[in-house]
Amino acid sequence: MKKCIYAILCFFITTGCGMKTQLDELTLALTVGLDEGKNGNLLIYSISPVFNKEAKNIYEVIRTVGMTPRDGRSKANAFASGKIVGGKAQNIIVSKTLAKKHDMFSYLDVFYRDPKNSTTANFIVFDGPLKDLMYVRLNDKPRLSVAIRDVILTAHVSKQTTKINMLDFRRLSLDRAQTSFAPILKVHKGDLIAGGIALFNEQRKYVGSLLQKESPYFAILKKNVKPATSLTFQTKKQKEYVSISVEHGDFSYKPSFRNGAFHFDVRMKLGVIVTESTTYIDMKKEKKKVEKWLAKEIQKQLESVVKKIQKYEVDPVGFGLYARAYEYKQFQKQKSWPKAFAKAKIDIHPTVEIISYGVLQ
Amino acid sequence: MKRYQFNEITTMQYIFLISGTQIGIGILSLPAQLADIANTDGWIAIVIGWIISIIASTIIIKTMEKHQQDTIFDLSRRYFGRTFGTFIHIAFVAYALLASITVVFTAIHITQVWILPNTPNYLIMMLFMLPGFFITKNGVRILGRYAEVVFYLTLWMPILIAVPLQKGTILHMLPMLKEGWAPIIQAVKTTVLSFLGFELAFVFYPFLKEKKHAVKAMVIANSISALTFLLITITCFIFFSPDETPLLIWPTLSLLKTIEFPFIERFEVIFLSFYLFVMSTTGIPYIFTTVFGISQLIGKKDHTIVLLVAVCIFIFTSFLYNPSFFHVQTLGSWWEKYGLWGAYFFPIGLFIYTSIARWFQRGKKK
Secondary structure, rough: HHHHHHHHHHHHHHHHHOOOOHHHEEOOOEEEEEEEEEEEEEEEEEEEEEEOOOOOOOEEEEEEOOOOOHHHHHHOOOOOOOOOOOOOOOEEEHHHHHHHHHHHHHHHHHHHHHHOOOOOOOOEOHHHHHHHHHOOOOOOOOOHHHHHHHHHHHHOOOOOOOOOOOHHHHHHHOOOOOOOOOEEEEEEEEEEEEEEEEEEEEOOOEEEOOOOHHHHHHHHHHHOOOEEEEEEEEEEOOOEEEEEEEEEEEEEEEEEEEEEEEEEEEEEEEEEEEOOOOEOOHHHHHHHHHHHHHHHHHHHHHHHHHHHHHHHHOOOOOOOHHHHHOOHHHHOOOOHHHHHHOOOOOEEEEEEEEEOOOOOO | OOHEEEEEEEEHHHHHHHHHHHOOOOOHHHHHHHHHHHHHHHHHHHHHHHHHHHHHHHHHHHHHHHOOOOOOHHHHHHHHHHHHHHHHHHHHHHHHHHHHHHHHHHHHHHHHHHHHOOOOOOHHHHHHHHHHHHHHOHHHHHHHHHHHHHHHOOOHHHHHHHHHHOOOOOHHOOOOOOOOHHHHHHHHHHHHOOOOOHHHHHHHHEEEEOOOHHHHHHHHHHHHHHHHHHHHHHHHHOOOOOOHHHHOOHHHHHHOOOOOOEEOOHHHHHHHHHHHHHHHHHHHHHHHHHHHHHHHHOOOOOOHHHHHHHHHHHHHHHHHHOOOHHHHHHHHHHHHHHHHHHHHHHHHHHHHHHHHHHHHHHHHHE
C-alpha cells in the first residue's frame, strides 16, 4: 500500500513536463531595438540566433510596427520561426530620435514589469536610424548581438564610453538626486563604433551627449578609474604629447549651501603612470612641474565636462547624492534637483602624483 | 508528569522553529513598506520592533512558565473556565488558520508570478501540501528538526543577498533621522508585524526540553530574524535609491535580479525555489497549530485525521479559487490586524490576568 502511494507521488514531480519548451522551437530575442517609424509609429527590431543547420544566416532580424514593444512582439510572432522569448535579451537599443521625443520609461516598462524579462541587458542609444545597425553585415565578427555587447564592453573598460544595464538605468532615473546616462553606438562605414555618453534628463528624455574624448573624464568624476584610465595631453610646444594612465584615485566631494546655491568642493588625488612621451622630459628634475601641469590640464577638462552637464540640466555624476546626504534640508526644498544643480558652483581641485614613468629615464 | 515526552524538542530546534516562523513572506515586501513610511531610516524601526518583540515574547514565556505542560489551549480553559476558555481556544485556532491560509496562498501567488507562470495553482498547492502533510503529521519533534535542517540549508542565502551591496552607495542612508522620529515610530507598526511568529511559543513552549533556556531561546530567535530583516532592508536601501524602493512590490526579489553570473541568468528563480523552504517553515507551524488546536477542541488525541481533512480542504479550495494579487494583499492585512492583537495585546492582557488570578488564589489558601 505504502509503496503504491509513493509510486503515485512520484508522478507529481513530473507536473512541469507538460509545459516544457524546446530550445530550437524558440526565437530568443538577444537584442531588441526600438526606433521611431513613419507617422510616429514604433518600429521594433529583434535579433535572434537561428539554430538550424540549413539556414544561411546565423541570426534573423525581425522588424515590426506596433504601439508598444509587447504589442510588437505579439505581431512578430506571426512570422517568426518560433515563439519569441525576451528573457534572454542582452542588449536593448533605442535610437536617438526616439529617445529625444519620448519618455523612455513608457517604452521600457515591459522589461521591468514582466519578471520573466532579464533586467541585466545593456541599455544602448544608437546614433542614427536603427535599420543601419540591424542590417549591417559584419563578416569578421560573431553574431550581431554578441558583437554589440563586446564592442560596448571593450569601450567601457577603456573608458571610451560607459555601460549601463536596464536595472541601473531605472535606478538612476527614479532617484531624485541623479539622472541617467547610456553608451552611444554608431555605425561608421560598416563598422560598429561605441563612444560617447548619452545624457537623459529627469523626464527620461535624451538631451545631449558627451563626446568620446570626454568619456574618460566622466569616468573620473564617477570615481571609476580602475582599471587604468588612459589620457593624452598636448604640451605647450606644438605636436608633442604626453600620455598618462590614471591608476587610482582618492576622491572627496564636499557639498555646502551658501547664498541660495549649492557649492561643491571636489578634491581628488590621482596616482598616474606616464606611459608615453613624445618629447624628452627630465623626470628627476621636473617631476613636480609635470605633476602640476597635468593636474591643471585634468582640471580644465573636468570643468568643461561639468559645465556641459550643467548646461543640459542633468546630473549623471550624482552630485545630488552628496547634497542629499549632507545638506538634506536644502535638498528637500528644491523642486527639481537637476535645475538646482545647473546653478551650483563646483570647484574641482585635482592633484596628480606620478607613481612611475616606465623603464626609460 | 510530562505530557509531550515523545515529542520534545531541543533548544536549538526551538530557536529555529520560532525564527523560521518569523522569516517568511513578509521579508519580501518589508523594505518597500518601510521606505514608503520612513524613507531610509526604516531600519531603525526594525531595531525598535526587535526590542518590542523580545519584550512580548518574554511576557509569553513568563505566562507559560507557571504551568509548564500547558499549551495556550489548556491554559485558556484553566483560567477562563469552560465557555470563555473555549472561545479563546477557537479565536487562537482561527488566527493560526488565517495565518496559514495567507502564507500558503501568498507563496503560491509568488511562485506563479516569478517561477511557474503556466502551472495551475492547484498543482502547486498539491506540491506544497505533500511535504506539509508529512511533516505536520509527525508532530512537533519533526517540525523542529525540519526547521533546523532548513536553517542550515539556507545559510548561504544572506551572503548572496549582500552581493549587490558593492554596486550601491552608502550615501543613500545619510543623513540619519532625516525627518525626525515621527515617521520611524509610524514604521514600527509595520516592523512589529514582521516579527509575527513568536506567538507560536504559546503552543510550542510545553514541547521544549529545557525550560530554563526558554527566554534566552526567544531572544536568540528574535535576534536571528532581526538580523535577517536588517541585512535585507539595508541592502535594498543602499542599492535602490530611496525614491525607487517604494515603487517595487517585492524589492527583495528585484534585488536578486541584479545578481548576474557568466554562467547563469535570472538568478532569482533559483533563489526563490530555495526560498520555498523558508516559506514552508512559516506555513507549516501555523498549519500544525490550527490542526492541533482543532483536534484538541473535539477531544481527539491524534491530529492526523483533522490534518487530512484540512489538507483536502486546502487542495479543494485551490481548485475553485485562485486569489488575485489584490486578494493576497487583503488576506495579509487581515492577518496583520489580527496578529497585532494575538501576538502583542493578548499576551500582555493574559499575563496581567493570570498574575492577578494567581494572587487571588494564593490569598484564598491562606
